[in-house]
Amino acid sequence: MATMTELSPTVEKSKFSQNTQVDENLVPKKVPSFCSTRYGLALITHLCNFMVMTQYVAINITMVAMVNGTNHQSRFNGSTEMLPIDSFSGSNDVPKSLSAEGSILGGQFALWEKWGPPHERSRLCTITIAGMPLGAFAIILLGGIISQSLGWPFVFYVFGGIGCIYCLLWFALVYDEPIFHPWINVTEKEYILASLAHQVIPQKQPLPIKAMLRSLPLWSIGVCNFSHQWLVTILIVYMPTYISSVFNINIRDNGFLSALPFIIAWVTSILTGQLADFLLTKNFRLVTVRKITTFLGNFPSSALLLVLPYLTPSYVTTMTLLMITCGLSPISQSGIYVNPLDIAPRHSSLLMGVSRELGCAAAIAAPTVSGLLLSQDPVFGWRNVFLLLFAINLSGLIFYLVFGDASIQDWAKERKLTRL
Incomplete structure (x- = not known):
């Protein structure tokens, strides 16, 4: 049997378009990993999510200065404290930013349909999504300083300018499929195509909307995405x-x-993909890995926030618990965020976009409801906020643990059309 490295350097796309199992002998055992085109693509999409998150959080930070005055100089003393939530009700920019986030992530998942070998998808996708906590770190650290020193518009000028420069990098280096990339290593290209041979479907088929609406595994991803995004927000x-x-x-x-x-x-986001792929090499079932990581990213984080107001106020204790909470939350990225690629690789970009839009709904509703709770009950407001968060998060998690799946759904499989 010929090995992959002995095949012709030019691999026809149709050769790997059959809906069959991959012959292990055709997949190279040693291919570039860290210094490879697919990991370079993960880094580029990582930077993309970094820019998305800086723009999203920048709106929250600068809204204080926007509302407090018409002058460009910040009037909130450089603090990154957020605006009381009733001020968000008149802003159209926040929903637009969140909607764009869902569209961007959906487009990125379309790339991993063609670039991500199944046993590497967890780490590739989590490297991609890890750009978001890094963006939050950067904007919270620098946003208040820039706004106080130069004025709130410069927060957008600085990070927006970086985003414009980044677009040039995207246009030059990102390609839809490995076969179109001009600089990819031949061995890596053949490795990716062979790994995806049983999932690449050549002909386009109608979207099975009715079957998707009846799919409990699909709903479980969306519901849990909503509950987890409530926590993140x-x-x-x-x-x-x-x-x-x-x-x-x-x-x-x-x-x-x-x-x-x-x-x-950010560190956890990158490591969680390594953890998920490691568990898969130890013969854990894929659905088990998805549910374990989803549980670890939801329950401990929301439980720690629930007990936080009941503890004796201590700056060290509070910061420690918040750091643990933020560190555990991204573990879900190897669960519900990657799961669309498991249940419907042909439609994963659409499913990811839809599930993220549900998450965006949580990102709009969470601060609105929380702001009302804080304004109505100044004494026990934080307890009510964290209690509601825990209830929503636990409900979404249970729904996913019961109905979540990791096998390709019947409505996502190729349907062979026959003529009578």
Whole structure:
């Protein structure tokens, strides 16, 4: 049997388009990993999500200065404290930013349909998504300083300018499929195509909307995505405010500590993909890996926030628990966020976009509801916020643990058309 490295350098796309199992002898055992085109693509999409998150959080940070005055100089003393939520009701920019986030992630998953070997998808996708906590770290650390020193518009000028430069990198280096990339190593190209041979479907077929609406595994991803995004939103929007309100601290003076949990989340985001792929090499079932990582990223984080208001106020204890919470939350990325590639690789980009839009709904609703709870009950407001978060998060997690799946669904499989 010929090995992959002995095949012709030019691999026809149709050769790997049959809906059959991959012959292990045709997949190269040693191919570039860290210094490879597919991991370079993961780094580029990582930077893309970095830019998305800086723009999203920048709106929250600068909204204070926008509302407090018409002058460009910040009037919130450089603090990254967020605006009271009733001020968000009149803003159209936040929903637009969140909607764009869902569209961007859906487009990125379309890349991994053609670039991500199944046993590497967890780490590739988590490297991609890890750009978001890194972006939150950067904007929380620098946003208040830039706004105070130069004025709030410069927060957008600085990060927007970086985004424009980044677009040139995207246009030059990102290609839809390995066969179109002009600089990819031949062995790596053949390795990717062979790994995906049993999933690449050549002919386009109608979208099975009715079957998708009846699919409980699909709904479980969306519901759990909503509940997890509720947790993430509270961490991003209200963590600096919580620290400031409980300890009466100017967040600007402790900017690094306020942003530190998100750099920990960035490290965890990258490592969780390695963990998921390691478990798969130890013969864990794929659905088991997805549910374990989803559980670890949801329950401990929401439980720690639930007990936080009941503890004796201590700055060290509070920051430690918040860091642990932020560090555990990204573990879900190897679960519900990668799961669309498992159940419907042909439609994963669409499913990811839809599930992220549900997450965006949580990102809009969470601060709105939390703001109302805090304004109506100043004494027990934070307890109510974290209790509601725990209830929503636990409900979504249970729904996913019961109905989640990792096998290709019948409605996502290729249907052979026959003529009578």
